[in-house]
Amino acid sequence: MIKRFINSLIDKTIASKSEYFKNILTLLSGTAFAQLILLLITPILSRVYDPESFGDYTILLSIVNVLTVFATGRYELAILLPKNSIWAKQILYLVAIISAVFCIFLLPVIVIFNSFFQKTFNLSHASSVLFLVPLLVFINANLSSLLYWFNRKRQYKKISFNKISESIITSGISILLGIFKWPQGLILGRISGQLTALFLYGKSANWKDISTFRISKKRLSYVAKRYINFPKFLVAAHFFNTSAYEAPGLIINYYFGNSILGFYGFANRIATAPLSLMAGSIGNVFREEAARHYISTGNCHTIYTTTLKTLLKLSIVPFILFFIFAPDIFRIIFGEKWITAGYYARYMTPMYFFQFLSNPLSVVFLITEKQRVDFLWQIFLFALNITIVVLGSLFFDIKTTLIIFSLGYSIMYLINILLSYHFSKGK
Incomplete structure (x- = not known):
């Protein structure tokens, strides 16, 4: 059904690029099922967990997502770039080593300052699982690098299968622990699902291929220096980007309380599901295709415009309908107590729309090695969003704060699209 829907949106010119869209549909079908x-299972989760539990879950994921930026040095983004897989393998090894060292040093920090973090982030139930943050960071880092490795190898069926398996385990564990009234069940379910995905990536990888060449200091040193711009510019840039997205939740928690954060986090959880479904699948294939086009021709403009048109065709009608009916959708599906989250989702729909368009295409900054421009954009995005949410929290209610926040984010995403469009031409 999904394949028929997408094919109906593709005109004859686009349809001629069958291999490209075949890869997208392969990833899309697996991600759709996941x-x-x-x-x-979300209607079940919304009934076995309270808003405070979703608030804790949102805070912990925010912490993990920010720390993961440092754990990889953003080297995993370079896995697609080397022409020879020998060097791509070394980058894979490099990420594993960096993330392991980072998480080893992170663990005692989390243990020693557990009480401080609990008070600072206003955690209701999750202080007992804070020590799992290093594990989550390590898993996130290596799942990301393995995803890029499989993306490079065009093994999209394996990526889809692993996403489905991760989703099944995450859902099952979360529901089971929720039934037994474990408030930490959401985060434990996520850990279980991601460990499953990591195991499956390892099992399905051709380790004979990956380990053909021994890890050597010389090779690791070469790739670390060759792609030094990734940690040099992208660690800070992606820290600002991730913080721009995650920090507002922490600020909302501080000014409005854990329950309001729970509604905000739940709204994001539901609204971003179609984002990760469509944009993630298209973005993974676009990343590999655009990198290949740029290496061979010096630009990736054609594949860029094709992908942008497809994203627009897929998104306009669904986002309009979501904006209109979001509160009713949340009330009917998730229960009366979650209608507030539906209104929050409505206020942030413009942001979701431009995020859907921008995220898959922003990889152009990396492919064309415009990390400095990306870095400046990320800094401005961070400064703008933090300013908006802090001032909004001080002078307005949560509704007005989220509306202004959404509009500010939308403008920044539009600027990002215009910049990536320009760079796709190879200028």
């Missing part, structure tokens, strides 16, 4: 599982 997201469908999560969406189907």
